[in-house]
Amino acid sequence: MATLTSETPTTAAPQHALALLRQMLLIRRFEEKAAELYSAGKIQGFLHLYIGEEAVAVGAMQALSQDDNIVSIYREHGHALARGMPAGAVMAEMYGKANGCSRGRGGSMHLFDARRRFYGGWAIVGGALPLAVGLALADKLQRRAGITACFFGDGAVAEGEFHEALNLAALWKLPVLFLCENNLYAMGTHLSRHQAQVDIARKAAAYGLPGEAVDGMDVRAVEAATRQATDRVRRGEGPMLLEARTYRFRAHSMYDAELYRSKEEVEQWKKRDPIALCTARLRQQELLTDKDMAGMEADVAAEVAAAVAFAEAGPWEPAADLLKNVHTPGGK
Amino acid sequence: MATIRMTYRDAVRAALREALQENPRVFLMGEDVGRYGGAFACSKGLLAEFGPERIRDTPLSESTFVGAGIGAALGGMRPIVEVMTCNFSLLALDQVVNNAAILRHMSGGQFSVPLVVRMATGAGRRVAAQHSNSFECWYAHVPGITVLAPATAQDARFMLGAALHEPDPVFIFEHMMLYAAEGEVDETGPPPDLRKAAVRRVGTDVSLITYGGSLPKTLQATEHLAKQNIEAEVIDLRCLRPLDTETILASVAKTHRAVIVDEGWRTGSLAAEVSARIMEGAFYDLDAAVARVCSAEVPIPYAGHLEDAALPRVDGIVGAVQEMMGRHG
Secondary structure (H helix, E strand, C coil): CCEECCCCCCCCCHHHHHHHHHHHHHHHHHHHHHHHHHHCCCCCCCCCCCCCCHHHHHHHHCCCCCCCEEEECCCCHHHHHHCCCCHHHHHHHHHCCCCCCCCCCCCCCCCCECCCCEEEECCCCCCCHHHHHHHHHHHHHCCCCCCEEEEEEHHHHHCHHHHHHHHHHHHCCCCEEEEEEECCEECCEEHHHHCCCCCHHHHHHHHCCCEEEEECCCHHHHHHHHHHHHHHHHCCCCCEEEEEECCCCCCCCCCCCCCCCCHHHHHHHHCCCHHHHHHHHHHHCCCCCHHHHHHHHHHHHHHHHHHHHHHHHCCCCCHHHCCCCCCCECEC | CCEEEEEHHHHHHHHHHHHHHHCCCEEEEECCCCCCCCCCCCCCCHHHHHCCCCEEECCCCHHHHHHHHHHHHHCCCEEEEEEEEHHHHHHHHHHHHHHHCCHHHHCCCCCCCCCEEEEEECCCCCCCHHHCCCCHHHHHCCCCCEEECCCCHHHHHHHHHHHCCCCCCEEEEEECCCCCCEEEEECCCCCCCCCCCEEEECCCCEEEEECCCHHHHHHHHHHHHHHCCCCEEEEECCEEECCCHHHHHHHHHHHCCEEEEEEEECCCCHHHHHHHHHHHHHHHHCCCCCEEEEECCCCCCCCHHHHHHHCCCHHHHHHHHHHHHHHHC
């Protein structure tokens, strides 16, 4: 197993590097606004923020085409935005509005977008890995070129479905990229407190598929590693496990006492803030000026404001439509 | 009407074969469905005929192969997943309840899951508590899915094909004691109405409402009752979700008495649901309290005489009707 780092060569052109930064910044500002709206009571229930992990979704999504399927988890706002889902539809979903991407039936944890092959938004840990295997099986049986990228956290590695899904995908040589976002905590339980083998990438070997780990705070490293991984998966050589080592800066959901980790640990990780790292590199390469950065911030702020306005203006679905979509219309 | 006599097992196999022939997107997966030919021999010969891409042996990973069925259905295939028995299906219940059943609603109507899952259910083979459960009631609790219980060779032959035309998940429970049973199959009839209960025997004195593996016992009971001049009507529910309340209530309105025969445990059973619907919809038609013949509230024991004692029996059904008629007839 090799660990890919930012030293891994990439061919990222300046414009591309700036686009990655902008996407990460959009996620960061979107999440900050969501936290604010949660406190204001506009967003309810659970709200799992992606702050700190932006490089994973943004880096990985660069290697995935519109023909590929995305299966995600309950901390998926970043994946949805990086996939190109409109921020307004995502925000409206968090409001529970009918113009939300799941018509207000899903909320923060259950974002869906058929057009962009974004298959959720799943909140039973490990429960969506089998779906990814099935989507990939459908592609293989129909001789389609697409692959399936399945995001999940380090907590899911403890679930039986992680092991079953890796085995089945490898056994049937299915085009799945298993992408583990290891943020070190299954809610409040540190990886070392729930795994005998904390090197997640190594677990792939047990099922005969390659496993790699990548610095999940470095967007270009994530992109490069995902490209390598998807190239392999696209060649029909079977699935692959990629572990992105990252960290969430906020609570598990909106509020927790964070008794399970120290402030020092959080501060230590914040020194490797993916946006700060990316910004510093671009400045060093003289690809980003203060003016550029201010322009990008203003642009992102406008997009977030428009998303909030879209959510605010959205209608509530009438309660009379409560039973809609339990079954498919036209079915009996 | 030209009918052919065949076993329930052969009817299931004929249905699978027809589905695989008719639609190239149909495939079968499950434990031992291929080389072994299926734990109940329902898929015997299909691997040779359709090949390993369409008849797929899976690892013993119920959750993952049921979940993969959901994913494959989302991806445009028409999977038939066989779970060997409903006892093992509990390992996949999360996939059913938290994924398959809710996806359409939770995605705001964007994704349907055209998945068919078949599994054996029930007791009677002296295989003890871990292989003898009837869990169809648990599935029938869940909105978003359809639950079928073919009780005849005819339904075993044609319900699967009809289920494969449904846009949402369908779960088919095949009682393991029925596989060897023979019945008449009409190959020329119209496709079955999946959601309509069937009147298997017309009667005037009491409605016996049942499904699946309890149907043959219930029909046998009616022969004993007829000798005592009690003409029982037998309703085969066929579809456990949604229930055909209309057919149940129409029968009770005619007979004024109802006994529900259900191999599930009594507490929280399908029999309880049917009984509640009769109270809600036909209370003033009743001449007697609704009675239930269910399994005893005990894990199904191994020893034959104890297993028999735990399950609904012909004499128990007859006794329940007699008691009701004795009091009120």
